Amino acid sequence: MSRTLVIKLTAGAEEPERANQAFTVAASAVAAGATVSLWLTGEAVWFAVPGRAEAFELPHAAPLTDLLTAVLEGGQLTVCTQCAKRRNLTQPDLRPGTRLAGAPTFTEEILTESTQAIVY
Template structure:
């Protein structure tokens, strides 16, 4: 049985190390063949918008835009519905392949029999 990993990142530029760790774990899991779903909540919601990940820098860390591309190539990326609404982000604003969804979808993914969930 193939395992799945749901990663919820709540930090953005306000906590760059925590944000980078979440993206790194998700990208490494995708590279390892794990089914990954990365949830962008709080300030990380901005990274679902084109160009925002490229603005993120953290010394000694992989570029966030590269990590996001790797995750999108082999996993799912979701911006939280309420987080998007609070920031004026709509479906027309997000990167191709990024969806906007709410808590019900998160709970379904996190509670799947083969799922492991991490929150950063």
């Protein structure tokens, strides 16, 4: 049976270790063959804007851009609709492959059987 991992990241560059941990776990789960859905909320939505992940640095951590690429290639990256609107971001502002969705979609994902949800 395949398991799904839904990760919600609520921190941006202001909390680099927490942000990096969410991306590391998401990319590791993709590499392990899990179905992965990474949700970016609050200040984390900026990582979905081209150039933002590339500017992020954390010593002794994998480059965030590599982790983000792994998630985009093997999982689903979602930006919170309300969070994006509060920052005047629209779909064209986001990386290709990123979707905008809200609480109903998140709730549906986490209530699916064989799903593990984690919030960072």
